[in-house]
Amino acid sequence: MASVGHVTPQSMHFAEALPLQSGARLAAYDLVYETYGTLDAKHSNAVLVCHALNAGHHVAGTYAGQERIEGWWDNLVGPGKPLDTDRFFVVGVNNPGSCFGSTGPMHANPATGRPYGADFPVVTVEDWVDAQARLLDRLGIRRLAAVIGGSLGGMQALSWSLRHPERVGQCIAVATAPNLSAQNIAFNEVARRAIITDPDFHGGHFYAHGVVPKRGLRVARMIGHITYLSDDSMAEKFGREMRSAEFGYSTQDIEFQIESYLRHQGDKFSEYFDANTYLLITRALDYFDPARAQGGDLTRTFAVARPVRFLVVSFTTDWRFSPARGRQIVKALVDNRIDVSYAEIAAPHGHDAFLLDDARYHGVLRVCFERIAKELA
Amino acid sequence: MSERREIEIIAGLVPQGARVLDLGCGGGELLAYLRDVRGCSGYGIEIDDDNVLASARRGVNVIQLNLEEGLALFDDASFDVVLQLETLQHLRNTEKMLRETARVGRLGIVSFPNFAHWPNRLSVLRGRMPVTKALPYQWYDTPNIRVGTFSDFEVLAQRNGLHILDAFGLHNGQPVRRWPNLRASVAVFKFERS
Numbered sequence: 001m002a003s004v005g006h007v008t009p010q011s012m013h014f015a016e017a018l019p020l021q022s023g024a025r026l027a028a029y030d031l032v033y034e035t036y037g038t039l040d041a042k043h044s045n046a047v048l049v050c051h052a053l054n055a056g057h058h059v060a061g062t063y064a065g066q067e068r069i070e071g072w073w074d075n076l077v078g079p080g081k082p083l084d085t086d087r088f089f090v091v092g093v094n095n096p097g098s099c100f101g102s103t104g105p106m107h108a109n110p111a112t113g114r115p116y117g118a119d120f121p122v123v124t125v126e127d128w129v130d131a132q133a134r135l136l137d138r139l140g141i142r143r144l145a146a147v148i149g150g151s152l153g154g155m156q157a158l159s160w161s162l163r164h165p166e167r168v169g170q171c172i173a174v175a176t177a178p179n180l181s182a183q184n185i186a187f188n189e190v191a192r193r194a195i196i197t198d199p200d201f202h203g204g205h206f207y208a209h210g211v212v213p214k215r216g217l218r219v220a221r222m223i224g225h226i227t228y229l230s231d232d233s234m235a236e237k238f239g240r241e242m243r244s245a246e247f248g249y250s251t252q253d254i255e256f257q258i259e260s261y262l263r264h265q266g267d268k269f270s271e272y273f274d275a276n277t278y279l280l281i282t283r284a285l286d287y288f289d290p291a292r293a294q295g296g297d298l299t300r301t302f303a304v305a306r307p308v309r310f311l312v313v314s315f316t317t318d319w320r321f322s323p324a325r326g327r328q329i330v331k332a333l334v335d336n337r338i339d340v341s342y343a344e345i346a347a348p349h350g351h352d353a354f355l356l357d358d359a360r361y362h363g364v365l366r367v368c369f370e371r372i373a374k375e376l377a
Numbered sequence: 378m379s380e381r382r383e384i385e386i387i388a389g390l391v392p393q394g395a396r397v398l399d400l401g402c403g404g405g406e407l408l409a410y411l412r413d414v415r416g417c418s419g420y421g422i423e424i425d426d427d428n429v430l431a432s433a434r435r436g437v438n439v440i441q442l443n444l445e446e447g448l449a450l451f452d453d454a455s456f457d458v459v460l461q462l463e464t465l466q467h468l469r470n471t472e473k474m475l476r477e478t479a480r481v482g483r484l485g486i487v488s489f490p491n492f493a494h495w496p497n498r499l500s501v502l503r504g505r506m507p508v509t510k511a512l513p514y515q516w517y518d519t520p521n522i523r524v525g526t527f528s529d530f531e532v533l534a535q536r537n538g539l540h541i542l543d544a545f546g547l548h549n550g551q552p553v554r555r556w557p558n559l560r561a562s563v564a565v566f567k568f569e570r571s
Contacts, residue, residue, distance in 0.1 A: 327442075327450060330440060330450060331450045334420065334440075334450060334451065334455075335452065335455075337396070337418075339438050340420075340438055340440070341429075341432075341433055341438050341439050341440065342439075342440040342441055342442075343429055343441050344441045344442070345426075346426075360426045360430070363430050364429065364430060364433060367430060367433040367434050368433065371433075371436055
């Protein structure tokens with residue numbers, strides 16, 4: 001299966017402010033996005049790919065001269081791949097508040113001329129969906145053949161089916177949940193405290209000080225990373241493997257390979273991720289709870305999604321967004337007699353499984369997209 | 378073609394346009410047939426990855442679940458018909474699943490291999506467990522952990538307060554209404570809660 005090859009990100013300016021769930025408004029802003037494949041004459045074959053915490057618009061392919069920077073869902077999106085770019089027009093959008101190009105906390109606040117920093121408005125999953133909808137309007141896409149996302153991206157896909165059910169043919173929600181559990185929020189809070197208490201954070205206005213709260217970002221990434229892997233996959237990958245044959249009897253040096261791995265992941269992350277973005281995105285995760293307006297009744301919440309067809313996928317070893325959470329979504333859909341299929345994939349990789357190429361998982365997605373393509377033809 | 382014929386016979390028990398839950402839907406053949414020929418809608422439940430994929434390929438709604446965990450996903454009387462075809466014999470919680478079937482569906486339809494079919498009796502008389510088209514496994518590797526008879530099911534149904542609306546046997550794709558406990562390789566029951 002081929003890659004989509006070299007791709008070029010594009011940017012769209014929105015002069016009209018975006019009203020946010022908080023009541024605030026995001027003043028004029030830019031969205032960075034990529035597209036793959038060709039939009040058909042009826043504009044009917046568009047598929048929106050929603051990104052999770054640590055990703056953006058670069059879903060598939062590579063950039064010329066940077067062959068190693070492959071899109072984050074390149075194993076899924078491309079010619080002949082399950083989400084086949086020979087049949088579909090695939091759109092990846094970087095959400096506002098992110099740090100990969102679209103307007104975010106590191107950009108200038110038009111009110112002050114200085115970087116937003118901590119003053120960037122708190123954005124929610126719903127706000128992102130609204131921003132994506134505006135972009136699709138500009139691209140001439142009235143209705144999506146499908147919207148797909150994993151984890152936080154899955155929440156956006158679900159939110160699409162609730163906010164714009166008439167614009168979505170198929171909603172594919174992978175490794176996601178109808179809201180975060182207390183345990184999930186707790187992990188997010190540990191990550192945020194690590195960042196906020198880093199002396200280099202400066203209340204979120206660290207840009208002016210020419211520093212980056214890297215220590216906080218590293219710890220945030222380390223704790224996040226632990227929750228993305230399963231106990232089994234960590235045991236298999238690292239076990240109790242040590243750096244050297246003998247104990248060094250040190251409390252501060254790296255002794256175990258898992259420590260080395262986590263520190264490496266933390267270091268890498270702190271080089272490119274923005275601290276304010278991390279706070280914003282984890283908060284968007286915490287806030288996502290579409291049933292809240294219905295007194296927590298998920299069935300009543302999904303009543304509006306009747307026109308949409310659903311595919312929900314969970315992974316058995318994902319303890320961050322466990323199959324029980326996926327089944328809650330399925331139950332709400334079944335209660336509403338909505339078309340839904342549900343796959344519970346016995347993969348060993350924990351939450352990360354949604355990014356990996358598992359034959360059963362990709363098989364289910366492929367069959368789903370083949371059916372959509374057939375219905376479009 | 379007896380399998381196809383059996384699908385048609387079972388489908389004939391399902392009212393036109395019914396909302397159907399098919400427990401252990403296999404590759405979704407029956408659900409697709411019910412959708413195409415009888416205008417039914419609903420879901421299939423399957424545990425096996427390949428069957429989930431095959432069902433999805435047929436365009437039927439399939440939900441991957443282990444039936445041993447019960448039907449907590451489904452509300453009381455939320456389906457017109459709950460089908461449990463050639464599934465019951467694989468389940469540890471046979472009785473619980475039967476009660477669940479009656480809880481979730483206004484109508485229940487169950488089929489399973491009839492162990493009292495005369496060739497099976499003959500085989501046991503000769504001192505060996507039967508290996509037949511309906512029971513194609515050796516005793517040591519069979520997934521059929523529950524072996525029961527047409528008549529056994531009548532007792533179980535009564536015990537669970539089920540009202541049997543129709544009961545007959547199937548053999549080689551033909552309904553068997555006379556002495557099904559002796560003459561049919563497969564037992565079929567249609568019931569409701571009394």
